[in-house]
Amino acid sequence: MSSSETESYHKIRIPARTPPSGCPIDHDFTTFTPSYLENPYPELARLREKNPVFYSEKLGYLVVTRMEDLQTVFRDHEVYSSENVQDPVFPVCERAAAVLGAEDFNPVAVMSNRQQPDHTRIKKYTMDGFSGRRMKVLEPYIRRRSQELVDAMKEKGGPCEFVSAFGHPLPGQIIFRFIGFDEADDDLLISWTSNRLAFTWGNPDDDEQVDIAENMLRYWRYCREFVAKRYKERADDFTSELLNAHDADPDDLAYREVESIVYGLSFAGHEIVSNYLSNALLCILPRREDWTAICEDASLIPNALEEVLRFESPQTSWRRITNVDTSIAGVSIPAGTQVFLSLGAGNHQPSLFDSPDTFDIRRKNARKHISFGQGIHFCLGARLARLEAEIALETLAKNLPSLDLVANQTLEYSPNITFRGPKELLVTW
Numbered sequence: 001m002s003s004s005e006t007e008s009y010h011k012i013r014i015p016a017r018t019p020p021s022g023c024p025i026d027h028d029f030t031t032f033t034p035s036y037l038e039n040p041y042p043e044l045a046r047l048r049e050k051n052p053v054f055y056s057e058k059l060g061y062l063v064v065t066r067m068e069d070l071q072t073v074f075r076d077h078e079v080y081s082s083e084n085v086q087d088p089v090f091p092v093c094e095r096a097a098a099v100l101g102a103e104d105f106n107p108v109a110v111m112s113n114r115q116q117p118d119h120t121r122i123k124k125y126t127m128d129g130f131s132g133r134r135m136k137v138l139e140p141y142i143r144r145r146s147q148e149l150v151d152a153m154k155e156k157g158g159p160c161e162f163v164s165a166f167g168h169p170l171p172g173q174i175i176f177r178f179i180g181f182d183e184a185d186d187d188l189l190i191s192w193t194s195n196r197l198a199f200t201w202g203n204p205d206d207d208e209q210v211d212i213a214e215n216m217l218r219y220w221r222y223c224r225e226f227v228a229k230r231y232k233e234r235a236d237d238f239t240s241e242l243l244n245a246h247d248a249d250p251d252d253l254a255y256r257e258v259e260s261i262v263y264g265l266s267f268a269g270h271e272i273v274s275n276y277l278s279n280a281l282l283c284i285l286p287r288r289e290d291w292t293a294i295c296e297d298a299s300l301i302p303n304a305l306e307e308v309l310r311f312e313s314p315q316t317s318w319r320r321i322t323n324v325d326t327s328i329a330g331v332s333i334p335a336g337t338q339v340f341l342s343l344g345a346g347n348h349q350p351s352l353f354d355s356p357d358t359f360d361i362r363r364k365n366a367r368k369h370i371s372f373g374q375g376i377h378f379c380l381g382a383r384l385a386r387l388e389a390e391i392a393l394e395t396l397a398k399n400l401p402s403l404d405l406v407a408n409q410t411l412e413y414s415p416n417i418t419f420r421g422p423k424e425l426l427v428t429w
């Protein structure tokens, strides 16, 4: 692969997948079965007990399930590269590849799939942007939008579809304000970015791939125009901070890197938080005594949300690829092995969490989950995600203490290897 391919944000070539010799092989495991999509945890527990590391023939990945092994992989970025984390799981059809082959579609890998030493060089600028100061600037906006969305729900009356009424718009609008996009473009931006996860982590058919690829191209062009506008006229937003840093040292933070950070961030910070909010309601609302306790005492919210990240995380896996021959949990694996990190299996490990399949808003070590990863690629948006979810839950508890799930609804989960949250969630009050 040429260096420009290595640095490209979207690598659409998929490396050959062969099982490492001597490794236990599972012929059935895949994340696309109805039972996994409905509830992955019983199967993950069985697999972890049988063989903590195994090769999934259907996925073409070495699957790692124990917390200690997940931590080893996350921490050793020299052996386990993150360069595959934005690669599509399944081959991209020619028509979609042609769309992304447009000459001006050239975002570069900047964070999750960028390697050292560049990753640390770039991350220091983005971490400045996610500082406490910017969270303070953003907090009143998060409070205002949460309140407005709840008011709109109340005005319309229940039952209400929570994802479209609150869970999806809120994090989208927050990340767009954080970046600095114009509020008038919100609906357009949401429509361009909403189905993006299927492209990389799902198994969309050819027409869907083309549709998503066209939106990715439109969105990239929008980001480039936006950064060019901000280049001329700065504001109090994250993009302006990045451009100021670029001006101060253009060799250390390239202009194309600024464009690519803006492009990647809206996705990284949107759908996952939407799923986080839905999962929080799914966990808490059926346990009425917990919801009542939260309505009476908002100080219970932060730990309850950590328990949501442990028990029903919006991100149940992540990926790596080995740079060199190595071994894990006694299994030898050659360079080039694709690794599937089952965060969900680690988060439900009984040796670490008492009664792991019980949801407990007061669990003392809830924060020991691995849902934000670990090591140099630790989630950049963890602080923002926590702040958004806390304010959202606080606002819902204050305004709708009788909030409840609509009984007997069937939830649908989008088939993919990594993200988890219902497509729709009916609530009432």
Ligand code: HEM
Residues within 6 Å of the ligand: 074, 082, 111, 112, 113, 123, 175, 265, 268, 269, 270, 272, 273, 276, 313, 314, 315, 318, 370, 371, 372, 373, 374, 375, 376, 377, 378, 379, 380, 381, 382, 384, 385
């Ligand atoms: C509950 C919500 C979220 C979860 C569970 C989550 C989870 C993760 C995970 C597992 C990683 C990979 C860590 C690793 O490779 O070690 C990651 C990376 C990242 N996340 Fe999040 N994330 C969330 C919200 C957000 C938000 C709101 C943003 C941005 C606004 C964001 C931006 C990023 C970025 C930029 C990276 C790459 C960091 C790097 O490579 O240095 N995430 N996230």
